[in-house]
Amino acid sequence: MRILLWAEFQKLRRSSIILFTIFATILIAVIVFVGGITTVTAEQLTTDTFGWYMTITQVWATMFVLPAVIALLGSYMICREEQDDTMKSLRLIPVNEAKLTAAKMIVAFIFSILVYLLLFAITFSIEAALHFSDLSMKVVFDFLKMYLIEGVGVFLAVSPIIAIVPYLKKSYWLALVMAEIYSFAGLFMSMSNTSKTLYPITAIFGVSGYYETTTSNWIVSFGVLLLCGCLSFFILAGLNRSRKGNKHNEKTI
Amino acid sequence: MLKLVQIEFCKLRRKKLIWLMLLSAFIMPFFAFLYFGYLGQTDIAPANFYKWSAFGFTLFIILPFILGLFGTMLMHDENRYDMLKQLWIVPVSKMGYFFSKFFVVLIYSIGFMLINALASVLFSVIPNYVSFGWGSIAFLLERSLEIAVLTALAVLPILAVSALQKGYILPICITLIYVLAGFLITPVNSCLHPLSCISVIIARNGAISELTLPQNSVPLALVSIGLWVAASILLVNIKLGKRK
Numbered sequence: 001m002r003i004l005l006w007a008e009f010q011k012l013r014r015s016s017i018i019l020f021t022i023f024a025t026i027l028i029a030v031i032v033f034v035g036g037i038t039t040v041t042a043e044q045l046t047t048d049t050f051g052w053y054m055t056i057t058q059v060w061a062t063m064f065v066l067p068a069v070i071a072l073l074g075s076y077m078i079c080r081e082e083q084d085d086t087m088k089s090l091r092l093i094p095v096n097e098a099k100l101t102a103a104k105m106i107v108a109f110i111f112s113i114l115v116y117l118l119l120f121a122i123t124f125s126i127e128a129a130l131h132f133s134d135l136s137m138k139v140v141f142d143f144l145k146m147y148l149i150e151g152v153g154v155f156l157a158v159s160p161i162i163a164i165v166p167y168l169k170k171s172y173w174l175a176l177v178m179a180e181i182y183s184f185a186g187l188f189m190s191m192s193n194t195s196k197t198l199y200p201i202t203a204i205f206g207v208s209g210y211y212e213t214t215t216s217n218w219i220v221s222f223g224v225l226l227l228c229g230c231l232s233f234f235i236l237a238g239l240n241r242s243r244k245g246n247k248h249n250e251k252t253i
Numbered sequence: 254m255l256k257l258v259q260i261e262f263c264k265l266r267r268k269k270l271i272w273l274m275l276l277s278a279f280i281m282p283f284f285a286f287l288y289f290g291y292l293g294q295t296d297i298a299p300a301n302f303y304k305w306s307a308f309g310f311t312l313f314i315i316l317p318f319i320l321g322l323f324g325t326m327l328m329h330d331e332n333r334y335d336m337l338k339q340l341w342i343v344p345v346s347k348m349g350y351f352f353s354k355f356f357v358v359l360i361y362s363i364g365f366m367l368i369n370a371l372a373s374v375l376f377s378v379i380p381n382y383v384s385f386g387w388g389s390i391a392f393l394l395e396r397s398l399e400i401a402v403l404t405a406l407a408v409l410p411i412l413a414v415s416a417l418q419k420g421y422i423l424p425i426c427i428t429l430i431y432v433l434a435g436f437l438i439t440p441v442n443s444c445l446h447p448l449s450c451i452s453v454i455i456a457r458n459g460a461i462s463e464l465t466l467p468q469n470s471v472p473l474a475l476v477s478i479g480l481w482v483a484a485s486i487l488l489v490n491i492k493l494g495k496r497k
Binding site: 187 | 287
């Protein structure tokens with residue numbers, strides 16, 4: 001497994017997707033900052049308010065960009081072997097396909113956490129520059145915890161979409177559309193308490209502590225995210241089984 | 254040119270996915286229906302409902318994202334399988350090739366917005382949120398067509414990037430960033446990003462209430478879109494011209 005993980009990281013180093021994700025993360029932080037220093041109405045909260053910047057940036061990033069980027073990365077890693085026709089060579093080595101898929105999912109998971117850590121580092125630096133005297137260790141750790149949980153939560157929430165991609169074959173574009181609409185719909189799901197608790201994207205905010213929730217709602221939201229993870233596991237397990245079935249059929253022919 | 258556009262549509266017949274993507278035109282009318290249902294409001298001003306269903310997130314997020322993706326899909330296969338060489342041999346003019354893709358995006362955009370307008374009317378009139386009136390429907394259709402044409406022009410930079418790239422990762426990442434930038438930059442400067450400029454144009458004469466924009470100059474918005482379009486065409490012209 002360690003070798004597979006190492007190989008996946010090596011492959012990603014060659015891809016431009018990492019650079020673009022870093023660029024996208026920085027750009028989100030910059031755009032929110034620019035929005036925060038410009039006031040349109042008197043009631044608008046700005047970067048002058050302590051904690052506003054760190055709070056708002058993660059919400060915009062989670063609602064509009066990062067789930068789609070993480071889904072894109074996951075689906076890209078899983079589909080590229082079939083697309084680049086390297087799957088045959090991997091089978092010849094032989095590489096265990098279940099382990100290979102697991103390695104790709106682990107890389108996507110690590111990547112999701114790293115993206116949120118990067119976002120935290122940027123927002124924290126700016127917040128420290130603006131309100132250094134207001135910062136305390138507790139506040140910093142609370143935000144760090146929030147960002148880390150969101151990194152994990154976003155991966156779990158989009159994992160079923162990543163897992164569906166190999167079934168879509170050439171229609172992997174659909175996964176991206178699904179991920180974007182799925183995260184964007186979170187804006188409307190926060191209207192009611194029930195949908196806010198049950199919808200995976202808004203459930204992330206409940207678990208991370210951005211939304212104030214009751215303990216029972218927190219457990220339900222946590223369960224929803226775990227369910228998403230389990231769902232993707234079963235989808236991928238089904239995929240590996242169907243691939244093995246295909247290979248068996250080829251042998252018998 | 255017409256023949257090129259026709260060929261593009263013939264190629265699209267093989268891609269069932271793009272027709273599925275049109276379903277996303279129903280998203281905002283449906284959410285507007287849920288939103289006003291949740292608030293328990295009836296007798297809503299038509300412009301207020303349409304602001305949610307057609308002039309808000311549809312304009313800023315959904316349509317540009319779908320068009321960006323659609324443009325990338327149109328360009329990707331030919332770039333990936335290196336079919337451009339064969340097209341140049343035919344010969345197909347390089348700018349003709351680019352504009353044929355643009356016209357397909359434009360027609361797709363018009364189709365998308367017409368579906369969105371139809372869904373907006375259905376989701377507002379059937380539950381009795383908005384009283385039926387030809388005047389408001391004509392207004393919705395007029396602004397929807399404006400959004401369709403202007404958004405197709407606004408995604409020209411993405412189409413240009415897709416035309417110059419073999420991969421699909423960069424154009425898609427750019428689409429995501431471009432759409433988010435347009436959405437977040439609007440309250441700061443509404444004449445900088447093409448998507449912000451569209452909101453200025455469609456909200457002209459105070460037609461859409463409660464839409465606070467820092468700049469309201471329609472000519473400036475048109476000039477801004479024109480500059481983005483000209484820069485995209487110039488970039489494609491230079492880069493495709495160098496390509497063999």
